Amino acid sequence: MEQGLVVTQLDVQPGECVKVKGKISSDAKGFSVNVGKDSGTLMLHFNPRFDCHGDVNTVVCNSKEDGMWGEEDRKADFPFQHGDKVEICISFDAAEVKVKVPEVEFEFPNRLGMEKIQYLAVEGDFKVKAIKFS
């Protein structure tokens, strides 16, 4: 599998936005957008699953602390289709992380109380076209 996009040395503050624009593969099984301190300490692992890990058309969110996954949070909405071009906007504050996609806004607790995003990684069946910080 191709290595996805990884961006380090970021300094994204509360209220600011990380925008990831890209295209979901036409045969996607799943993809993930990860933000946090580094690969082992994630504020949010945002993982739309078309058909993987036993899930079908399910968004799974989680955190990771010192390399250990937290408790998964499965969302009710699945606003993605194979081949979609999407823009995913992630912002946060002391209490929660928000993930805005067309038509739906997902929320996830800022379990680790992280005060900045230093790391972004996009993995799986998603071709990144652009990223923007605003």
Ligand SMILES: CCCO[C@@H]1O[C@H](CO)[C@@H](O[C@@H]2O[C@H](CO)[C@H](O)[C@H](OCc3cn(Cc4ccccc4)nn3)[C@H]2O)[C@H](O)[C@H]1NC(C)=O
């Ligand atoms: C019921 C007992 C077993 O539970 C299962 O345990 C699996 C292993 O921990 C859970 O799957 C893991 O869930 C994590 C989030 O909680 C992550 O999603 C783990 O994947 C990390 C990962 C990303 N990637 C790159 C990637 C990303 C997207 C598509 C393709 C590759 N490779 N591995 C993924 O392997 C999976 O979500 C979990 N299922 C349930 C229902 O709890």
